Amino acid sequence: xxxxxxxxxxxxxxxxxxxxxAGHRVIAYVRHRDQMxxxxxxxxxxxxxxxxxxxxxxxxxxxxDDDAVRDVVFGRKDLGVEGLGAGLSPxxxxxxxxxxxxxxxSNAASEHVRRGQGYVAAPVFGNPDAAKARLLYIVAAGASxxxxxxxxxxxxxxxxxxVVGGDPPAANLIKLLGNxxxxxxxxxxxxxxxxxxxxxxxxxxxIDIMTNTMFxxxxxxxxxxxxxxxxxxxxxxxxxxxxxxxxxxxxxxxSGVPMPSVQVVRDRLTTGIARGYADRDWTALGLVAxxxxxxxxxxx
Numbered sequence: 001x002x003x004x005x006x007x008x009x010x011x012x013x014x015x016x017x018x019x020x021x022a023g024h025r026v027i028a029y030v031r032h033r034d035q036m037x038x039x040x041x042x043x044x045x046x047x048x049x050x051x052x053x054x055x056x057x058x059x060x061x062x063x064x065d066d067d068a069v070r071d072v073v074f075g076r077k078d079l080g081v082e083g084l085g086a087g088l089s090p091x092x093x094x095x096x097x098x099x100x101x102x103x104x105x106s107n108a109a110s111e112h113v114r115r116g117q118g119y120v121a122a123p124v125f126g127n128p129d130a131a132k133a134r135l136l137y138i139v140a141a142g143a144s145x146x147x148x149x150x151x152x153x154x155x156x157x158x159x160x161x162x163v164v165g166g167d168p169p170a171a172n173l174i175k176l177l178g179n180x181x182x183x184x185x186x187x188x189x190x191x192x193x194x195x196x197x198x199x200x201x202x203x204x205x206x207i208d209i210m211t212n213t214m215f216x217x218x219x220x221x222x223x224x225x226x227x228x229x230x231x232x233x234x235x236x237x238x239x240x241x242x243x244x245x246x247x248x249x250x251x252x253x254x255s256g257v258p259m260p261s262v263q264v265v266r267d268r269l270t271t272g273i274a275r276g277y278a279d280r281d282w283t284a285l286g287l288v289a290x291x292x293x294x295x296x297x298x299x300x
Contacts, residue, residue, distance in 0.1 A: 003027070003153065004053030005060050006072055007098070008035050010234075011124075012062035014131035015097075015157050017041040019060075022156040029053050054087035058150060060095045065243055066104040069096065073108045090116035095150050097122050097138075099176065099240075101247045102169035109142075109168045118146035121168035122154060122161075123175035127235050135159050141171035176248040183245055183265045185219050186282055189227050190289030197295045204228045227286035230298045235281030242269040 005016040006029045020026045020043030028039055028046045039046045050072070053059050061084075063069050073094070075083030084094050094112055096105065096119065105121050112119040120142035130136050136158035140147050147163055154161045164170050189207075196203035207224040215224075226232075245266045252259045265285070272280070272288045280287070290297035 001025075001057040001153075002055065003058055003060065004029065004056035005062070006031070006050070006053065007060075007062035007064075007068075008039065009062070009064070010128040011131050013039070014128055015060070015062060015136075016044060018132070018134055019153060019156055020044045024153070024156075027053050027056060050081060050083075051087060054082075054084075055089070056092065058093045058095055058153065059084055059088065060153070061098055063098040063100075064240065065098075066100050069098055069100050069104055069108060073111055085111040085115050085117070088112075088115070088117050091118070093118035093120060093146050093149060095120050095122055095153065096168075097124055099123050099179070099244055099247075100172055101176075102172050102251060105169040105172045118143060118149070119168055120146050120150050121171040122150065123171055124158060125175070125178060126158070131157075138162065139164055139171045139174050141165050141168045173251060176244055176251060179241070179244040180248045180259070180262050180265070182219050182223075183241055183269070183282060183285070184261050186223055186227070186285045187265050187268055187289070189220070189224050190286030191293075193224075193227050193286055194289045194293040194295050197290065198293055223283055226281075226283045230287070232277070232280040232284040232287060234279065235283070237278065238269055238272050238280055238282055238284060239278050241282040242266065242273065245269060 003019055003024045003026045005026050008028055008030055016026050016028050020041050026044050028044050029050050029052060030046045030048055061072055073083050073085050075081050075086060109119040120140060122138050122140040124136040124138050126136035134157060138154050138158040138161045140161055141164045143166055193203040196206055207228055211221045211224055245262060249259060249262055268285055268288050272284050277284045287297050
């Protein structure tokens with residue numbers, strides 16, 4: 001298949017490179033000219049014109065937010081730029097792997113269906129290192145035939161694909177709720193580590209006990225270790241984490257579901273950004289917790 005790829009950030013560039021190394025011809029739409037020199041992977045053909053991907057069978061997008069997805073799907077009339085809806089051929093598929101709201105996913109899906117195109121939502125769980133290692137977990141939703149056409153690409157990008165039905169927004173809701181579970185876990189980890197430090201005790205011992213008994217999942221093991229080591233290099237930066245938390249809270253409000261613990265995390269993320277940690281990983285919730293507790297902490 002001829003594959004298009006839009007969104008060459010830290011996640012997207014790793015994913016596009018993996019598809020190229022798997023033997024696919026990948027046309028990479030570069031939205032910012034300064035990225036052109038960074039795309040040196042054999043098999044990647046960069047273009048500065050979105051029309052360069054219009055002839056592709058499947059176009060993957062890995063974009064930061066609703067606005068970016070809207071611009072890519074619907075185009076920018078003010079700039080005279082067409083979107084994927086107007087540009088893709090009937091029968092082509094937009095495989096959206098971005099973390100976006102259910103409303104944005106629904107709008108994109110409706111536009112593609114209206115034009116006789118396919119739309120599959122397939123957001124991922126995992127960081128840039130997992131993307132490079134093909135260890136992403138992928139949650140996919142869309143018409144069954146479209147999901148199956150995309151499956152070889154999804155399996156080249158991740159270690160497991162979960163298909164959750166025919167309604168694309170369902171995949172995005174799962175991703176948002178998964179992210180707030182991680183964010184609230186990071187907040188709790190940060191708080192308990194701060195308590196151990198304030199008592200003059202080694203928090204590493206506590207995290208080791210917990211992750212080898214009651215809390216042995218990836219989030220507790222990997223992120224708990226990073227918070228103990230005060231390692232805040234991204235990863236997943238605080239502004240993107242805050243974006244996802246806000247989207248999840250909006251989904252909860254729309255459904256009449258209170259989420260008080262998530263509101264706390266939203267405020268802590270906002271605090272971290274206000275303190276100048278916008279370029280830090282969301283493990284920096286541990287840094288905020290330490291500072292709030294009056295515990296000496298390093299920002300690294």
